[in-house]
Amino acid sequence: MDKALQTMLDNMPAKTGKSLEEWKMILKEKNFQKHSEGVKYLKTEHGVTHGFANTIVSLSKENNATPSDLVDSQYKGKEELLPIYKSLIDYINTLGSDITITPKKGSVSIIRKRQFVLIKPATKTRIDLGFKLKDKPLTERLENSGPFGTMCTHRVKLTTVNEINSELKGWIKEAYEKSI
DSSP, rough: OOOOHHHHHHHHHHHHSSSSHHHHHHHHTTTOOSSHHHHHHHHHHHHHOOHHHHHHHHHTTTTTOOOHHHHHHTTTGGGGGHOOOOOOOHHTTTTTOOEEEESSSOEEESSSSSSSEEEEOOOSSSSEEEEEOOTOOOOOSSSSSSGGGOOHHHHHESSSSSGGOOHHHHHHHHHHOOOO
C-alpha cells in the first residue's frame, strides 16, 4: 500500500470521526448506486473533505478491494509500467503531507484540496498523466487532456521512468501548488 494512503487511513478516525470500516457500514446502509452520490452524501451530511469522501467511497465498493488491489488490477498485464507509477508516487509524496492518493478502478487520483494529477495506465506500454493546469499553454509534450475530458486540462504520455525528468516534475509541482 502506498505510504500516503496508509497515512490517510491511519488518520481517518481523527480527521473524519470514524474508521474506514465504520464508514463502509454507513455507506452499505445507504446503498448508493453512483460513486458521486456517496461522495456528495459524505461531504454534505458528515462534513467529510472531498479527498476522504472519495477514498471512503472507492474503498467501500462491494468487492472491498484494497487500494493495493486496485493498483495491482490496473497494472495486470502492464507490469512493466509499475516502475513509472512508483516513481511518480515517490516524487508526488515529496511535495507535501496534505496529499491524498486515491486508487480507483482504472486510475489513481492525486488530490490536495482538489485533484491535481491523475495517473492512468492507458495501454500496455504507456501511462497517461493528467494535470489540472488552467491557462497553461500546450506544448509538444504537454498535450490537450484528450480522453481525460474535464477531469484534467493537460496530459503527458509516459513510456519510461527516464521521462520523469525535471520538466515533468515542474509541471506536477505547479499543479500541486495551484490545487489549493
